[in-house]
Amino acid sequence: MTTEADWVAVDWGTSNLRAWGIGPGGDVVFSRMSDQGMSRLTPDAYPRVLGGLLAGDFAPTGPRIDVLICGMAGARQGWMEAPYLETPADLGALAAGAVAPAMPEARLSPRILPGMCQRLVGAEDVMRGEETQLLGLGTLWPGFSGVVCMPGTHSKWVQLAGRRVQRFATAMTGELFEVLRTHSVLRHSLGGQMQGPNRDEGFSAGLAAGIGAPQKLPVALFKVRAGSLLSGRTPDWCAGFLSGLLIGSEIGAQRDWIGEGEIAVVGDAGLGDLYAKGLGVAGGKARIVDGAEATLAGLKAARQQG
Amino acid sequence: MTTEADWVAVDWGTSNLRAWGIGPGGDVVFSRMSDQGMSRLTPDAYPRVLGGLLAGDFAPTGPRIDVLICGMAGARQGWMEAPYLETPADLGALAAGAVAPAMPEARLSPRILPGMCQRLVGAEDVMRGEETQLLGLGTLWPGFSGVVCMPGTHSKWVQLAGRRVQRFATAMTGELFEVLRTHSVLRHSLGGQMQGPNRDEGFSAGLAAGIGAPQKLPVALFKVRAGSLLSGRTPDWCAGFLSGLLIGSEIGAQRDWIGEGEIAVVGDAGLGDLYAKGLGVAGGKARIVDGAEATLAGLKAARQQG
Numbered sequence: 001m002t003t004e005a006d007w008v009a010v011d012w013g014t015s016n017l018r019a020w021g022i023g024p025g026g027d028v029v030f031s032r033m034s035d036q037g038m039s040r041l042t043p044d045a046y047p048r049v050l051g052g053l054l055a056g057d058f059a060p061t062g063p064r065i066d067v068l069i070c071g072m073a074g075a076r077q078g079w080m081e082a083p084y085l086e087t088p089a090d091l092g093a094l095a096a097g098a099v100a101p102a103m104p105e106a107r108l109s110p111r112i113l114p115g116m117c118q119r120l121v122g123a124e125d126v127m128r129g130e131e132t133q134l135l136g137l138g139t140l141w142p143g144f145s146g147v148v149c150m151p152g153t154h155s156k157w158v159q160l161a162g163r164r165v166q167r168f169a170t171a172m173t174g175e176l177f178e179v180l181r182t183h184s185v186l187r188h189s190l191g192g193q194m195q196g197p198n199r200d201e202g203f204s205a206g207l208a209a210g211i212g213a214p215q216k217l218p219v220a221l222f223k224v225r226a227g228s229l230l231s232g233r234t235p236d237w238c239a240g241f242l243s244g245l246l247i248g249s250e251i252g253a254q255r256d257w258i259g260e261g262e263i264a265v266v267g268d269a270g271l272g273d274l275y276a277k278g279l280g281v282a283g284g285k286a287r288i289v290d291g292a293e294a295t296l297a298g299l300k301a302a303r304q305q306g
Numbered sequence: 307m308t309t310e311a312d313w314v315a316v317d318w319g320t321s322n323l324r325a326w327g328i329g330p331g332g333d334v335v336f337s338r339m340s341d342q343g344m345s346r347l348t349p350d351a352y353p354r355v356l357g358g359l360l361a362g363d364f365a366p367t368g369p370r371i372d373v374l375i376c377g378m379a380g381a382r383q384g385w386m387e388a389p390y391l392e393t394p395a396d397l398g399a400l401a402a403g404a405v406a407p408a409m410p411e412a413r414l415s416p417r418i419l420p421g422m423c424q425r426l427v428g429a430e431d432v433m434r435g436e437e438t439q440l441l442g443l444g445t446l447w448p449g450f451s452g453v454v455c456m457p458g459t460h461s462k463w464v465q466l467a468g469r470r471v472q473r474f475a476t477a478m479t480g481e482l483f484e485v486l487r488t489h490s491v492l493r494h495s496l497g498g499q500m501q502g503p504n505r506d507e508g509f510s511a512g513l514a515a516g517i518g519a520p521q522k523l524p525v526a527l528f529k530v531r532a533g534s535l536l537s538g539r540t541p542d543w544c545a546g547f548l549s550g551l552l553i554g555s556e557i558g559a560q561r562d563w564i565g566e567g568e569i570a571v572v573g574d575a576g577l578g579d580l581y582a583k584g585l586g587v588a589g590g591k592a593r594i595v596d597g598a599e600a601t602l603a604g605l606k607a608a609r610q611q612g
Contacts, residue, residue, distance in 0.1 A: 076535075117536055122515075124532040154491070154528065170532075171524040172490070179485040184478070185460070209428075214521040218477040218556045222460065226430040226476075229382075230423055250524045 004058055005029045007066040008108070009299035010050070011292075012073035013129060014039050014153075017049070019067075020296055021057055028296070030057055038072035046079040047103045050110065058107055067110040068299050070132035074099065074112040084117035084126065091135040091163040095305035113302055118168060125170050130156045133266050133291060136298030138163055140289055146261040149254075149279070150291070151247075151271045153178070157254050171250040177243060186221070189228035189238040196236025203240035203274070210248020211282050217249045243274070251278045258284040267291045310364055311335045313372035314414070315605035316356070317598075318379035319435060320345050320459075323355070325373075326602055327363055334602070336363055344378035352385040353409045360414065370415040374609050376438035376601065380405065380418040390423035390432065397441040397469040401611035419608055424474060431476050436462045439572050439597060442604030444469055446595055452567040455560075455585070456597070457553075457577045459484075463560050477556040483549060492527070495534035495544040502542025509546035509580070516554020517588050523555045549580070557584045564590040573597045 005021030015037040021030040036049045050067065058065055074082030080101040085093060097114035115128035130150050137144055137160075150156040153174035159166040180186050181194075209220050224242050227233035233241070251258075263279055263286045265272045272288040279286040311327030321343040327336040342355045356373065364371055380388030386407040391399060403420035421434035436456050443450055443466075456462040459480035465472040486492050487500075515526050530548050533539035539547070557564075568591045571578045575594065582592040 117532075119536060124529060124536045126532055126535055157525075169525045170528040172527045173524055175490050176524065176527075179489045183485045183489050184481050214523075215555075215561075216559050217520075217523050218479055218482065218552070219463075219475045219559050221478045221482075222476040223428075223430060226423075226432050229432055230425060230430045246524070249521075253522050253524050255521075 004062075005065070007068065007303065008054060009296055009303075010067055010069040010073075011129065011132075011295045011299070012069050012071045012078075013037050014072050017053070018292070019053055020299075021054075022300065026300060032057075038075060038078045041079075043079055046073065046101065047106065050103070050108060051106050054108065060107070062107055064109040065107050066303070067108050068098075068113065068303050069110055070113045070295065070299060070302075071129035074115060075128055078112075080112060082112045082114040084115050085131070087116060087118040087120070087165050087167055089116055089131075089165045091131065091138070091165065092305060094131060094135060095302045116165060116168070120167070123167065123169065125168055127156055127168060127170070129295070130158070131165070132298035132302060133294035134158060134160060134165060134298070135163070135301045136294040136296065137264060137266060137289060139297040139301055140294060141264060141287075144264055146263065147257050147259070148264045148266060149275055149286070151265065151267040151275045152291075155250060157257055159257065169254065171253065173246045173250045177246050180221070180242065181239070186224045186238070186242060189224050189233070189235065190242065191235035193235035194239045196234060196239075198234050198237035199240035201240065202233070202237035203244035206241035206244025206246075207248040207278050207281055208244075210245045210250075211252045211255075211278065212248075214249045214252025214255075217245070220245055220249075244278075247274055247278050248281070251275070251282050255282060258282055261285075262287050264289055266294050310368075311371070313374065313609065314360060315602055315609075316373055316375040316379075317435065317438075317601045317605070318375050318377040318384075319343050320378045323359070324598070325359055326605075327360075328606065332606060338363075344381060344384045347385075349385055352379065352407070353412065356409070356414060356416065357412050364413055366413070368413055371413050372609070373414050373416040374404075374419065374605050375416055376419045376605060376608075377435035380421060381434055384418075386418060388418045388420040390421050391437070393422060393424040393426070393471050393473055395422055395437075395471045397437065397444070397471065398611060400437060400441060401608045404608075422471060422474070426473070429473065429475065431474055433462055433474065433476070435601070436464070437471070438604035438608060439600035440464060440466060440471060440604070441469070441607045442600040442602065443570060443572060443595060445603040445607055446600060447570060447593075450570055452569065453563050453565070454570045454572055455581055455592070457571065457573040457581045458597075461556060463563055465563065475560065477559065479552045479556045483552050486527070486548065487545070492530045492544070492548060495530050495539070495541065496548065497541035499541035500545045502540065504540050504543035505546035507546065508539070508543035509550035512547035512550025512552075513554040513584050513587055514550075516551045516556075517558045517561075517584065518554075520555045520558025520561075523551070526551055526555075550584075553580055553584050554587070557581070557588050561588060564588055567591075568593050570595055572600050
């Protein structure tokens with residue numbers, strides 16, 4: 001067994017849960033993954049899941065171990081609600097807004113960081129987890145101010161001035177892709193095949209259509225179906241087109257946020273590349289920051305806050 | 307038993323099937339409904355379904371009975387493919403494009419009308435069923451030329467000059483509503499409740515948002531979730547907002563089609579009213595034409611073509 005970690009950083013999302021044991025020097029001494037995301041759990045299940053995930057990493061007795069958690073575990077339907085910070089918000093106040101759910105008979109001492117909300121009328125919005133990545137961005141890209149694009153199931157666009165979140169917006173792009181490819185008539189054109197030699201060409205065509213005329217999305221979606229029925233478009237081309245169209249429409253929707261400054265794209269490498277390409281088509285400059293690294297850096301920074 | 311019908315008009319869609327027996331004077335002498343739509347059937351099942359639906363309406367022997375069919379029965383994955391007419395297309399050519407699937411050992415003599423396609427690059431599109439309603443519109447609204455809006459699962463917008471279809475476009479609005487309310491995170495905000503005292507207010511708010519900024523659709527969708535989490539929006543309000551947002555975005559997407567002339571809204575009364583309201587907000591004038599009447603009038607007119 002390795003040296004015990006000093007504390008544990010946890011990203012507890014809707015679908016998954018990831019934990020990193022952090023050693024005395026700030027290095028990761030272990031990492032754990034689980035599919036026990038918020039959507040599968042009732043509040044009383046969290047202590048058991050967390051305890052089980054870390055059972056082999058700590059001796060049964062000893063001093064309490066801090067576990068700092070971000071993400072959906074703090075939602076109303078999660079473990080324990082961590083009330084939102086409101087925009088404009090200071091990321092330096094994250095740790096002060098944490099809540100501490102009970103975890104009796106264990107060495108683990110969990111705290112859950114708050115999410116962030118925006119109550120501006122007509123721009124009401126919420127996030128949970130990305131606020132921690134934004135804090136981490138300050139470590140990974142010191143001095144960054146500007147627009148952050150965080151692609152995913154629910155993409156976030158954020159205007160950040162140092163550690164101050166000025167405003168943000170959520171686009172349901174990833175989820176639109178999933179529900180359309182799984183449940184709509186377009187599934188017949190994709191045929192369950194997501195990769196292939198024509199995927200890139202389809203993606204580029206969809207991207208151009210979405211960025212060029214984002215207001216046409218409800219009509220452009222059906223071009224996937226028409227493309228396979230009339231033009232012999234292959235399933236991989238159609239999958240690429242749908243992905244490009246949705247990402248392009250999102251970027252087109254947010255075009256008024258894209259200025260001269262470099263845009264921080266925080267996400268996994270694959271999706272980050274697609275967004276960087278789209279931002280380039282829209283005239284923006286993008287730099288990709290790994291999403292998991294941003295989360296971990298954010299949890300470390302939040303722990304420094306106390 | 308009533309007098310035998312002269313012939314049978316059939317609208318065979320994806321989900322349902324509707325048949326009308328037409329008497330010598332053009333009057334409807336019976337009507338039948340079934341849930342045996344195209345999506346449930348393999349090609350060899352159609353004769354049995356049609357025969358079963360009309361079994362009680364005709365004596366087992368006698369002269370052959372014409373059955374004129376429009377809709378998805380003519381799709382590649384339907385009973386027998388009826389090749390598309392191509393835009394610009396003359397609705398007077400519908401009957402000439404019909405195909406006659408075999409139906410041995412029966413008095414019924416079926417023909418399936420063609421759909422319509424548009425091969426214009428970047429505006430590829432298809433319809434099956436609506437072309438027949440467009441032909442019927444010529445009977446129900448003699449002399450009509452202009453824009454036709456046909457709300458539904460896959461809404462159609464058509465530019466019609468008399469009997470000539472100049473161009474058309476499909477918006478996936480109805481299907482987007484279904485997949486989002488059933489499968490996306492927004493289902494938590496709708497809670498399965500589609501009606502209620504706040505539905506109209508939500509619909510108006512969504513309509514204004516969609517028409518005012520159709521390019522914002524990917525971002526505006528999440529306002530449903532944020533509205534319930536932050537502003538205490540009720541499920542019926544959220545359902546209305548989602549419906550209004552999607553219809554408004556569709557109308558906003560098609561705004562360049564809306565001119566001075568009256569727009570023919572062909573659909574059922576409930577959906578037609580919602581679209582007429584939206585078209586009014588966008589500065590258009592709408593007149594509602596019942597969709598089933600248009601189908602029946604179109605099948606009658608197609609039979610006159612031979």
